[in-house]
Amino acid sequence: MxxxxxxxxxxxxxxxxxxxxxxxxxxxxxxxxxxxxxxxxxxxxxxxxxxxxxxxxxxxxxxxxxxxxxxxxxxxxxxxxxxxxxxxxxxxxxxxxxxxxxxxxxxxxxxxxxxxxxxxxxxxxAAWSREETLVLVHLRDRLRAGLASGDLRVFVDREDVVGYVASFRPAHATDVAGDDKRARNAVASVVKSGLLIPTATDERFEISEAVEPLIPLELLQDLLAALVAANSNEVPAADDPDDLFDDVPDAAGSTTGTTAGTTAGEQ
Structure with missing residues (x-):
């Protein structure tokens, strides 16, 4: 997905x-x-x-x-x-x-x-992977919580993000090592996009203020619902999760996506 x-x-x-x-x-x-x-x-x-x-x-x-x-x-x-x-x-x-x-x-x-x-x-x-999408959802949530509590800059640890992604691993998933590697690669990809800003330590990042406007609340809710449905044994009542992920409008005004995209070659 x-x-x-x-x-x-x-x-x-x-x-x-x-x-x-x-x-x-x-x-x-x-x-x-x-x-x-x-x-x-x-x-x-x-x-x-x-x-x-x-x-x-x-x-x-x-x-x-x-x-x-x-x-x-x-x-x-x-x-x-x-x-x-x-x-x-x-x-x-x-x-x-x-x-x-x-x-x-x-x-x-x-x-x-x-x-x-x-x-x-x-x-x-271009497309965010499932793991990259989870990273973005978590960053937006952490950013809003930090700003609401009065923080001027909000930071997150790599292991915290990786742990959040792992919490969405389906019960039937057995490739723990592979899932962990994909989660860490997702963090690296989001760092490269500029939405996570490196600090003096490799294990801690500042969350860019761009995360929130690029991932509007409506999209966040739809993504979380799709992820939960995808991990559930229940049949979704509405659209199939894969269809939802392909069709939700993004903040960049496109018909597919979670963030503003890039012109050919943008990271």
Whole structure:
């Protein structure tokens, strides 16, 4: 069972999945903006109309699942100042910009026409595994609980997450070692996506503030219900769990998925 994160929603630049697969969540570049502030012409024959900082923010939006004030402070500042301009450039690519100013997180999603038809897209399908989905559900729950208790930053231990995933192991499952390995690989995958932020120790992570807006409450409830039903011997009264996981709308506005996706190549 898997959960689509982006039915043509994000995993990189949208140009070459093989190239972008190597990309990890980026940090701000080292280029000195001051050198490039005087002109929007940045190279010979340049017909672009954006300044360097605006272009950099646009590229980051295309390459990453999300940007935030925490992970990309310079790009976030540019986005806040030029949101309408950057939204326009994304719209030209049939992408819609989503901005959560309260949590200081922004992400993109595939635009849908008013008639429901699909636009040409540079995005491709990708899916969270069952274990990755459980990790995301747990992180969202832990994040909300921590923030509700007054924590400004919420942390989680690797073993806590792995234990949560294990709690959903069906009673008939016998491959304990294999299940444990898949759970640990799921944690590593979510770290690579940027939704878990490494700390000084390999066994502890900070939960990104992007988890909550990218996994809305309605989707969380549906995912948990599907997971429980999948592990139950009872026949679900409504949709089959596998169908639910394939069809639940995601926060990125796609028809399948748990999180904002990535353009082809985004991690």
């Amino acid at each position: 898997s959960v689509h994160t982006h039915p043509e929603t994000e995993t990189g630049t949208g140009i070459d999945p093989e190239t972008d697969r190597e990309l990890a969540p980026e940090v701000d570049t080292e280029v000195d903006d001051e050198v490039l502030h005087d002109s929007v012409s940045l190279f010979e024959g340049d017909e672009g109309g954006l300044e360097y900082a605006q272009r950099r923010a646009l590229v980051t939006l295309l390459k990453q699942r999300f940007i935030s004030a925490r992970t990309h402070p310079r790009d976030w500042t540019v986005l806040v100042e030029h949101e309408r301009l950057l939204r326009s450039r994304l719209n030209d690519l049939f992408l819609d910009l989503q901005v959560d100013r309260a949590r200081e997180v922004a992400w993109k999603r595939q635009a849908t026409s008013e008639t429901g038809s699909r636009f040409p897209t540079m995005l491709y399908d």
